[in-house]
Amino acid sequence: MRHTPRWRKFGRMISIETRTQELTGALRRAGVRITRQRAALLAVVAAAKDHPDAVELHRRAHEKVPGISLSTVYRTLTELESQGVIHRHQFEGEAARFEHAKTAHHDHMIDVDTGAVVEFHSERIEKLQAEIAAALGYDIVHHRLELYVRRKRAAD
Amino acid sequence: MRHTPRWRKFGRMISIETRTQELTGALRRAGVRITRQRAALLAVVAAAKDHPDAVELHRRAHEKVPGISLSTVYRTLTELESQGVIHRHQFEGEAARFEHAKTAHHDHMIDVDTGAVVEFHSERIEKLQAEIAAALGYDIVHHRLELYVRRKRAAD
DNA sequence: CTGAGTGCAAACGCTTTGCAAGTCA
DNA sequence: TGACTTGCAAAGCGTTTGCACTCAG
Numbered sequence: 001m002r003h004t005p006r007w008r009k010f011g012r013m014i015s016i017e018t019r020t021q022e023l024t025g026a027l028r029r030a031g032v033r034i035t036r037q038r039a040a041l042l043a044v045v046a047a048a049k050d051h052p053d054a055v056e057l058h059r060r061a062h063e064k065v066p067g068i069s070l071s072t073v074y075r076t077l078t079e080l081e082s083q084g085v086i087h088r089h090q091f092e093g094e095a096a097r098f099e100h101a102k103t104a105h106h107d108h109m110i111d112v113d114t115g116a117v118v119e120f121h122s123e124r125i126e127k128l129q130a131e132i133a134a135a136l137g138y139d140i141v142h143h144r145l146e147l148y149v150r151r152k153r154a155a156d
Numbered sequence: 157m158r159h160t161p162r163w164r165k166f167g168r169m170i171s172i173e174t175r176t177q178e179l180t181g182a183l184r185r186a187g188v189r190i191t192r193q194r195a196a197l198l199a200v201v202a203a204a205k206d207h208p209d210a211v212e213l214h215r216r217a218h219e220k221v222p223g224i225s226l227s228t229v230y231r232t233l234t235e236l237e238s239q240g241v242i243h244r245h246q247f248e249g250e251a252a253r254f255e256h257a258k259t260a261h262h263d264h265m266i267d268v269d270t271g272a273v274v275e276f277h278s279e280r281i282e283k284l285q286a287e288i289a290a291a292l293g294y295d296i297v298h299h300r301l302e303l304y305v306r307r308k309r310a311a312d
Numbered sequence: 313c314t315g316a317g318t319g320c321a322a323a324c325g326c327t328t329t330g331c332a333a334g335t336c337a
Numbered sequence: 338t339g340a341c342t343t344g345c346a347a348a349g350c351g352t353t354t355g356c357a358c359t360c361a362g
Contacts, residue, residue: 033316033361054352069319074352090248092300095351109289112297120288128281129303133265136276138305141268144248145301147285149294189336189341210327225344230327251326 019046019100026085037072040064045077045086051097051108051117091117091146107145175202175256182241193228196220201233201242207253207264207273247273247302263301 023042024034034042044060052060058073077098080086089097091110097117107125109118125145133140179198180190188194200216208216214229233254236242245253247266253273263281265274281301289296 031316035317035361037318067319071320071353072318075317075354078353090246092246109292109294111294118292118294120292122284122288125281125284128278128284129301132276132278133303133305134308136265136274137308138265138267138274138303139308141304141306143301143303145285145299147289147294147299148297149289150297152290152293152295191336191342193343223344227328227345228343231329231342234328 016043016047019102022046023080023085023100026083027079030079030083032079037061037065037068038076040068041073041076042080045080045098045100048098048100051089051099053095053097055095057098092148107147109147109149112148112150172199172203175258178202179236179241179256182239183235186235186239188235193217193221193224194232196224197229197232198236201236201254201256204254204256207245207255209251209253211251213254248304263303265303265305268304268306 020043023046024039027034027038027042032038040061041057043064044057048057048060054070054073054077057077058068058070061068061073077086077088081088081098085101086098087101089099089108091097091108094115104121105126106119106121109120110116111118129143130140176199179202180195183190183194183198190198196217197213199220200213204213204216210226210229210233213233214224214226217224217229233242233244237244237254241257242254243257245255245264247253247264250271260277261282262275262277265276266272267274285299286296
């Protein structure tokens with residue numbers, strides 16, 4: 001009758017801790033102190049499977065460390081971003097959202113109805129972008145590709 | 157000794173006037189009044205060959221109608237946008253920029269050093285985007301592709 | 313110990329909005 | 338005329354910052 005096997009739960013937890021340590025290490029290497037507040041936030045960011053904004057991250061961190069302020073959340077996120085361990089995304093008409101820079105580069109599809117974000121990657125698109133820039137005499141520093149989408153409906 | 161042939165100048169002016177009329181028509185059809193201020197702004201938007209922000213458009217319109225306020229600029233731009241005759245672009249870390257919805261859809265390259273914008277279009281990229289969205293069960297409502305670039309330098 | 317980090321509130325930059333006065337149709 | 342539009346100033350929003358206090362190392 002157990003619907004969530006213990007090994008699976010445990011497996012997830014280990015991976016989150018690993019991620020948390022990555023974030024912690026990045027900050028320590030940058031010479032910043034790991035305070036109670038930051039530790040809580042790092043754990044929250046590491047655990048996030050979605051793309052939360054600063055207010056949402058603050059809400060989650062607040063459950064662990066009631067005293068944490070929104071300023072500290074922003075300050076720490078900015079620091080993490082400049083260390084390159086998280087990414088900041090500015091989708092249309094929304095507050096910035098953050099995500100752990102876990103995997104390789106990817107782009108985003110945003111469901112305009114639900115706000116849900118789906119990640120995708122296309123080597124062919126990347127290549128075409130580079131070709132276009134090169135043809136016009138430029139190198140790409142970075143790029144942003146966002147698809148604002150709506151679920152297909154089977155024959156209305 | 158005339159370096160700017162009259163026919164060329166005149167050709168440009170006609171096209172700007174045509175564009176101005178397109179904008180004016182769109183507003184009139186939407187049932188809004190064409191005031192002195194709006195007429196000036198429409199002419200400025202129609203004449204713009206770059207991608208100016210609200211403050212810059214205000215500055216340009218201000219030369220024609222000294223009284224025009226920034227609020228009016230924003231209000232009119234918002235109206236034009238909702239009529240679909242201009243587009244609003246929110247590039248990274250900048251105020252929104254506007255452009256006349258003159259031609260077919262295109263994407264943007266932003267020179268990170270100068271802020272200059274180059275327009276481009278790739279049918280192949282568009283197609284790949286649609287395929288990717290479709291494969292995941294979505295239809296694209298709209299998309300945003302921005303390349304932040306830097307001029308190539310011939311062998312430093 | 314002591315300088316980096318904190319919470320708070322105030323400031324920020326861009327944009328929108330409430331309102332009384334002005335103006336276009 | 339009378340509804341729509343304006344300019345102004347104030348508010349809104351997400352984010353950053355100055356400050357005196359606190360705490361991690």
